[in-house]
Amino acid sequence: ALQAEEHNAKTRLETLVSTNDGFKIAEVDLRLRGPGEFFGTRQSGVPGLRIASLIDDGELLQTARSEAFKLVAQDPQLKLPANSFIRQHFERKYKSILELGNIS
DSSP, X not given: OHHHHHHHHHHHHHHHHHOOOHHHHHHHXXXXXXXXXXXXXXXXXXXXXXXXXXXXXXXXXXXXXXXXXXXXXXXXXXXXXXXXXXXXXXXXXXXXXXXXXXXX
């Protein structure tokens, strides 16, 4: 564990010496810490991705995000038959959260 910490510290310092590009620095930091990490502790509420990597699959994730926004713009309630599977999935997965929106 100590060797990994030393390696990470060395990598961070090398990055800071080699560039002043904030995006590059953030990318290196993300690779070292992983998504959702802050001061060595996983942030609550940040879901881990089971299929994709924030670093390696950025373009794919951006495409998926864009398509999701298009879907919601076209069918915000997911009532079209083609979107019924997605609606059912969210209703099952987020039932308790969705019920909070129905409180009057």
